[in-house]
Structure formats: structure tokens, C-alpha cells
Amino acid sequence: MKVNNKRLLYLETIICLLISVGITYALYQNKAKRWEEQSSATFRQALELELQKRDTVMVFHKEAMGYSTLSLDDSLPKPIRIIDELGEREYIIPKEKYDHSLVKETLKRSILSILLEDYPLVPDTLNEIWDSLLITANIPVKTCIRISVTDFQERASVAHSKDIFESFSSDSLLSYYLGERCEVEVTGFVFYGWYEVVSGWGYFAICLPWIVLAFLFFFYKKIIFILERRFVKHETLTIKTMVPVIAVKAEDSHVYQLEEGVFFDTKEKVLKSASLTKKLAPQVAYLLKLFLESEGYRLSTSKIDENLWADGSGTQERIYTVIRRLRKSLDGITHLMVDYENDIYQLKSSISDEIVKNSTIPT
Incomplete structure (x- = not known):
């Protein structure tokens, strides 16, 4: 688990604990007050009934x-x-x-x-x-x-x-x-005791924040994915730079020039510019290579699923996760971005509306 995720989990746990304590205290005070009022009334009644026996x-x-x-x-x-x-x-x-x-x-x-x-x-x-x-x-x-x-x-x-x-x-x-x-x-x-005061729906109210926390912890990625698909608007742009540009030798084509001064080495799984080098995770590097080799730099979710999880273990959440990691890897080193529309992901440029023809880096 990442450090940020751990900190978020600790914060949510503290918030849930405070909410549960507050609910418990409120329930205890409400019922305890009512019980004490009823106990006082019955105490007087019991004393009067006992005195009645003495004529x-x-x-x-x-x-x-x-x-x-x-x-x-x-x-x-x-x-x-x-x-x-x-x-x-x-x-x-x-x-x-x-x-x-x-x-x-x-x-x-x-x-x-x-x-x-x-x-x-x-x-x-x-x-x-x-x-x-x-x-x-x-x-x-x-x-x-x-x-x-x-x-x-x-x-x-x-x-x-x-x-x-x-x-x-x-x-x-x-x-x-x-x-x-x-x-x-x-x-x-x-x-x-407090356990006698809190019962029935009271226990459910105390446990409700923890139920919500557990739900968000296990399904937050899927929730973010659904919200992004429903509410995030993606603009359609095309690639300006040399995408893809096959390098070196035909029999050993593993370097792509993404734009001027930015290269992707599929063998070393490295994105490199004049001032920055990023090592990509194997799955992220393979996905970027799939985009560069596909027609129009477009991939459907089924195509991504088929290539990255041949054993059929792919899910929408897994697809979203690897796309998100690719977007994060491209950010800061290139103007390329991954757009989504109608169940299709496409590699695009954020600064141009033209597609530039491919060319090869000389050996």
C-alpha cells in the first residue's frame, strides 16, 4: 500500500472513530435521560405502594x-x-x-x-x-x-x-x-451499562461509518472510474509530433521518437528527453507500445484486455488502473495524452490538431 493511501486510511479511520463515539454518546444520553425519568416515577410509585400496606x-x-x-x-x-x-x-x-x-x-x-x-x-x-x-x-x-x-x-x-x-x-x-x-x-x-442503552438500530448507526469506510476502501478505484466516465469530458485532439518513428535497424526496431527530443525505448522500457528519464513498469511500457503500433493509435478496451491479460483475468478496474499509470508516466515529459471516447482509448497530442507522418531515426 502506498504512503498516501496509508495516510488516507488512517485519517478515515480516525474520522469514523470520532463519528462512532459521537453517535454512542448521543444515544446513551438520550436513552439514559428517559430511563432515569421513568425510574424516578416508578420509585415514588413503589414507595407509595409499600406505605399503603401500613393502613x-x-x-x-x-x-x-x-x-x-x-x-x-x-x-x-x-x-x-x-x-x-x-x-x-x-x-x-x-x-x-x-x-x-x-x-x-x-x-x-x-x-x-x-x-x-x-x-x-x-x-x-x-x-x-x-x-x-x-x-x-x-x-x-x-x-x-x-x-x-x-x-x-x-x-x-x-x-x-x-x-x-x-x-x-x-x-x-x-x-x-x-x-x-x-x-x-x-x-x-x-x-x-452503555451496552444496555445502545441496542438494535443504535448498533447499526454506530457501525455505519465503518461500513462506508470499508466500501470506499475496497471499491474506490471502481467508483472513480465510473465517475470519470460519466462526468469527465475529454476533448478530441490529434498528434502533432513524429508518432511513431521507428529507429535503429529494421530487424531491431525498438526506439520510437514521440516528439522532438523525446524518445521511447521499448526494450529498456524507458521514456527519455534531454532533461528527464522515466522508467516504465513492464505492463505500462507494453501498453504504450500497443498504442504506437495500432492504427490511428487507437485501442478498444477489449483489445487492451486481450493483449494485457490473455488469461482472461482483466477487468474494467484493471484497465483503468494501467491507463491511469500510463497517463501519469507521459505527464511532464511529453505532450502526448490518452483520450477516451465511446469505449475507445486513443493516444493524442494536447497541443496540435494535425497528424504528422512517420519518419525514421537514422542509424
Whole structure:
């Protein structure tokens, strides 16, 4: 593979990698956001369903569309007076806890405190309810629940569901607070990998740039050939210089004078001018010799195929490749060019509209 081709391949690979990463990130963000919204809604629903088991009719009521809390107070609660063995003192509920309290009305929070003291929440049970709701909603995420209860001395006892993950400790989904002092904190966690978020058409979108890259890599020559035949316009010109001019001896005619000061040695496979010498590849040299020996310096694609690939292995792509290499070899050393029209290639001059008769280089 040529250096330029390798560089192009590296560049295309980097571009495909960046596109695939961008598509993956966009898909992940889109679905992850939707899953987190649905997980939050089902987490609250699971908590309400679990509290319904504790005869909290005065706290919750059932509507036609499902479970929901009664109307909530907007103002912050007044400080709570606590009397225990340590005496009487006031307890102020932090604003962040009150804002996330599942029930805000004072009486209902008090009822929840009594009920949860007698019938505390069990993390595993609550997590099972949450999982079942997520499965019904077809959300393939893993969940975990942490329940923390703070006593009057501000000491917290924490319990987790069995499916706890270390990463959840720093990436909780949301928390709800229950009780008169918002002393019960229920926190839900979700976990999922990018491979779970990206599925179906998402994988196809990620792979599409690589499919395009592979197609262009293996078929770019054929694509260029088709585009050139369809869109590149070739002007018809004739040869001005001495083409061909047989040199040396009749029995050893292997040097052609293409124009003044430019010679082609078929034996050495060399194009030579006063200031430049080009060594031709064997197949390219043979093709140039075929042009010079053909009538009107014209060759059909079938004639080229027949002479260069006698075993029948020639293809349109191979023909185009050897023509392109011949054009590149002629460029810069002679005014001759290879024109194409109606399935016929012809050796022409780019500076003249006359054909000059042949002559021979003296021995």
C-alpha cells in the first residue's frame, strides 16, 4: 500500500472513530435521560405502594389514574418540640429534607412516624416492588435501595437492599423523606451499562461509518472510474509530433521518437528527453507500445484486455488502473495524452490538431 493511501486510511479511520463515539454518546444520553425519568416515577410509585400496606388511608388516597399524595403545604413547618429523657428541645427540619418530603402536612407526617416506628420499611421488599414496576415498563436497569433512620440524638442507622453496588454510594437517583422530623430517608439507585442503552438500530448507526469506510476502501478505484466516465469530458485532439518513428535497424526496431527530443525505448522500457528519464513498469511500457503500433493509435478496451491479460483475468478496474499509470508516466515529459471516447482509448497530442507522418531515426 502506498504512503498516501496509508495516510488516507488512517485519517478515515480516525474520522469514523470520532463519528462512532459521537453517535454512542448521543444515544446513551438520550436513552439514559428517559430511563432515569421513568425510574424516578416508578420509585415514588413503589414507595407509595409499600406505605399503603401500613393502613395509611389518612395519608394517601387512591384516584382513578393511580396513587398520589393529598394536597401539600408550601410553607416550611414550625420547629418541632421534642420531649425525651434528655429533656425538652426544639428540632428544626432542614429545608432540603422538607422539599423532598413525600408528605408535607404536619399531621400526616406525624402519622407516618408512628406507623414506620411500628412497621419499618424493609429495603429488599421495597426494591422488589420497584424492580417489578421497572420490568413492567420494560426498563432494563439494576436497582438498589438504602434506608436511613435518624433518632432523636441525631444517630443514623442505615440498611441496604441485598443488590447494593459500590458505585451507587456516589451516584444516587433520588431521595424521599418520611416522618414528622423527616427522619426516614429512602434513597433509590439505578445502574446500567452503555451496552444496555445502545441496542438494535443504535448498533447499526454506530457501525455505519465503518461500513462506508470499508466500501470506499475496497471499491474506490471502481467508483472513480465510473465517475470519470460519466462526468469527465475529454476533448478530441490529434498528434502533432513524429508518432511513431521507428529507429535503429529494421530487424531491431525498438526506439520510437514521440516528439522532438523525446524518445521511447521499448526494450529498456524507458521514456527519455534531454532533461528527464522515466522508467516504465513492464505492463505500462507494453501498453504504450500497443498504442504506437495500432492504427490511428487507437485501442478498444477489449483489445487492451486481450493483449494485457490473455488469461482472461482483466477487468474494467484493471484497465483503468494501467491507463491511469500510463497517463501519469507521459505527464511532464511529453505532450502526448490518452483520450477516451465511446469505449475507445486513443493516444493524442494536447497541443496540435494535425497528424504528422512517420519518419525514421537514422542509424
